[in-house]
Amino acid sequence: MLAAYITHPDCVRHDMGPQHPECPQRLGAIRDQLLIKGLLDHMVPHDAPLATPEQLARAHSALYVQELMASSPTEGIVQVDPDTSMGPHTLRAALRAAGAVIEATDLILSNQASTAFCAVRPPGHHAEREAAMGFCFFNNVAVGIRHALNVHGLERVALIDFDVHHGNGSEDIFRGDQRVLMCSTFEKGLYPFNGEEAIGPNMVNVGLPTRSGKDAFRDAVLQHWLPALDAFRPQLIYISAGFDAHREDDMGNLGWTEADYEWVTEQLMALADRHCQGRVISCLEGGYVLSPLSRSVAAHVKALIRA
């Protein structure tokens, strides 16, 4: 069974300005690198559909969804937080990004794909139940997970987040939802300046010291994530895949390389083989310097599709 590659041209049209790191060129750089490495030959392309308000309201409040949709400008920009703004094309991109994870979920749970990579933007893991922040509007992965739980009736889903920043939005949405086990690593002391406090048994969020390097990351995966995940026995695994911990990305200081993204993905694929027939859905989050971003995604996707 082939893997799915889910994206949409609308995701390139969202633009927060020429100096903004979360730039439209990210998706083209990723596609080029996957093409050059021959990885797209092993994947079936799918257009991301637009998520519906009903689907979004499984992870966000209905009022938040309604208000964000109503604030979409026909021209100019609307600032939603100091780093995050909506232009005329933002809402459609955000709806496609969340729709991509819904599509991935449907494809995998109907046995039409074994794994999926969602090459989408805006990212999602900072978006809380009732707040857009940190370049994120809707929490794409959270919307997909609630679709798997509430529509497909899954009972146990894992959410892995290896972005250099803490996925505060996912933590906010899944706090207290015992159907979801969230396992993450993030660099301590970085935006959004939280995540170190344990907020419940379904959260295994490991803060890593600045410049701790790959060994600290691998120890966190082996000693904290995997024992919890094996005990949880997930029926489907989602990855909030941010690549901004790469040593060439100036957003963080953890010093990882492509080899670390390949390694962690191999660990997660082995976990998926043990518990859920190899079913893994990965969705792009951060990663801002185009060359290391695209090389890291290629290393991740290579392991994800076992090419």
Ligand SMILES: [Zn+2]
């Ligand atoms: Zn990040």
